[in-house]
Amino acid sequence: MPVWPYTGMTDGGLRSPLHRRKEGESEIADVISVILEAGRVPPPPGQVSSSTDKLRSFIGKTARAVRAAAKQLPEGDARRCVVAKAVDEALYLAEHGDPGSGLLSAFAYCRSLAQAAQQLRGLEEQLILLAQDSSTRGRAR
Secondary structure (H helix, E strand, O other): OOOEOOOOEOOOOOOOOOOOOOOOOOHHHHHHHHHHHOOOOOOOHHHHHHHHHHHHHHHHHHHHHHHHHHOOOOOOOHHHHHHHHHHHHHHHHHHHOOOOOOHHHHHHHHHHHHHHHHHHHHHHHHHHHHHHHHHHHHHHO
16 A cells, blocks of 8 residues: 555655656756756666766766867856866766765766756856857947
């Protein structure tokens, strides 16, 4: 019998319903939101390991692209330092991190990857906006 009678849920409703991707949302955004919205109750082991693989791959590709885009910023710009630090931390986590043994440690590792990926996505969007802004300023002159 379920812990919460008449609901069919043995986790007390702590897990969110299946996450449905919104139109125009990328797969990695879906992975990030599923992991970060899971709260303290980890998703099934298969989902954690597949999410970890997807997040590692995304971080590997995106971090290098973000680093290259940040090189377009002026040398003394503080944003360039912030980007470099975030990229270094994300790459170190993805390349040298270990999910450990057990579902909870694997979920904690996957959650930290999701947070790093989310930060990289935000930085990537900011750098794209900066590049667009500077190109429109150049055309206006």
